[in-house]
Amino acid sequence: MKKKMTCITCPIGCLLEVGYDLAKKEIISIKDNQCKKGYKFAQDELFDPKRILTTTVKINSRFFKRLPVRSNNPAPKDMIERMVKEIKKIQITLPVKMSDILAINFMDTGVNIISSATIEQ
C-alpha cells in the first residue's frame, strides 16, 4: 500500500510518499524525506501514531488563570481528546516549576503530565 503524508517532526514539513506492508507493519519504500527522521515518523504514524499533548489546567495566580501543561513524551493519538478532558481535573498548588511532574503514567498511556511553566504565585 502507498500513502502520502506530511512529516510533522520539524517545521520543514516534508511531503513523504511511503510504501508499506500493513500486515507485517513494515515500511517498504520512502520518498522525499530530507532526513532520516522522516523514516521514523512514517513508521510511527502508520503503525502507532503519537502526538505531544499540550493543554492547560486551572490555577489562580495574579496574571495567569491557566497553567500550560504537556505530556513529557508523545502520547497515543487516539487518546489525546480523552486525556485533555481528564487533565482538567488535576489540582495544582502554587508555586509550580517548569518540568514538575503533575501526573505519572497518566491514564496508563505511559506518559507523564508535566508543567510547561514556572509560576511562583
Place this chain on the structure above:
Amino acid sequence: MVKLIKQAENKIKHSSGPEYDLVVIGGGPGGMAAAVKAAELGVERVLLIERDSFLGGILPQCIHGGFGIKIFNSELTGPEYCQLFVEKVRNTSIEVILDTMALALDLKGDKKSIVVSSRNFGIKKVTAKAIILALGCRERTRGQILIPGARPAGVLTAGLVQRMVNIEGLLPGKDIVILGSGDIGLIMARRLVLEGCNVRGVFELLPFSTGLLRNISQCLEDFDIPLHLSHTVTEIYGDKRIESVDIAMVDKNLKPVKTKIKNIKCDTLLLSVGLIPENELSKTGEIEIDLRTGGPAVDQYLHTSQNGVFACGNSLFVNDLVDNVTEDGYLAAQSAVSFLNGSLSSKKSMRGEKLINIGAGENIAYVVPQKVSGKSDVTFRIRASIPLRNAFIEFSNTGLKKKVKFVNPGELIFAKIAKDDFGSDSIKVSIKKEVQGV
C-alpha cells in the same frame, strides 16, 4: 527579578534621564535574546523595557510545541522556551522594567532618548547610546480586510483568543468559524476543538495556505477540521452577538462569486488574516520603514536608517519560527556591541557609505536585509509570494542562481551570498520556475 525591577524603576523615577549603554525595547523572544547576548558580550548597563506584566511576549500563550529545535536542539512549548530565556535574563545584570510603554524616540541629539510611561513612575525619560527595537507585531483586524455586515460582538482575532483561552481561562464561544489559514488560525482550530468547541471550518481567501504544512496536518487533518481554500467571509449577521456569516467562493482575482454563497451559523468568527510589524514607535524616531515588510529597512547588521538603532524580531518582519527571532536578537546585539565599541562605524551604516540596494522581484514578497555593504557574507531572509515547485532563486547582477525544490510563503527561505559575489550594482531577487528540458 522582582527586586531588580524595583531597583530599575526607582532609578528612573528619581533621576532625570538615567543613561544606559543599550536600551532594548520589547521583552519578547527577540528583545530577551538581544539583551542577554549584549550582557554576555560585556555591555554593562542594559535596560529591557516590556509593556506587559511579564516577559515573553506571545510565548506564554503559545502552549503548543515546536519551539527551540534550532536554539535548544529540542522541541519545547512556548512557555518552556520563554522560561529558559527568563532564567538567562535573571542570570545577568540586565535591568528590567515591566508594565512600561515606550512612547517616543528622540534620536536628534548626541544621546538618544526614549520617553517611557508606567503606572509605577509616570512619564519619564531614559537615554541610551544604542537602541534595539524588538517591538513585535500585531494582528490584522476586520477593518483591514473590509468585511461588510453588522458589527456584533464575537468577531475576534486568533491571537487574542489564544491569550483568552490559554492565559486568562476564557472561552470566546462554542460554534467557531475561522477565516484565514495562518499558523495561529490553524493552532487555534485544534485548541478550540480540544476545549470542546465546534469548529465549523477554516476558510482561506488564497488558493493555498500560508501556514506551515505540519500545522495543516497536525491541527486540521488530525481533528477532521475542513480547510476550504479560495473562500472568504462576505457578510456578518447578528445584532448583539454574531449569529452567522456568509461564506463565498472566490475567483482567480479573489473576488467573491455571487452564485457560490452559503450561510453558516456561528457564535464566534476568528480572524487569522496576517500580522503587521509594530512600528509606531519607530516612526516617532523617523526611522525609514520598508513598505514590503512593514518594518525598518536594515543593512546586514540589522542597523536601521538611524545611527545606533537596530531592529529585530517581528517588528523587523513577521517570522514563522521563534528560533529565527532569537538568532536575529543575537545579531542585533552583536551589531549594537560593535557600534558601542566603535568597530561598526557610522560610515558602514545606511547613512554613510554607498550601499547595495536589494530589491524584490518576481514572486517575492520581501527580502531582508534591504541594503548590504557587500563587504561581508550575508544570509538573506526571503519570503516567497506564491508556492512554487522546482524553482530557482535568482540574484540579478551577481550571476547567482540557487535551486529550490519547493518554496512556500509560509516558510522563510534563507540564502547565503558570499562577499566576493557582490558587485557594486543593486540586486533584484526573484524566484522563477525551472524550465523543463533546457
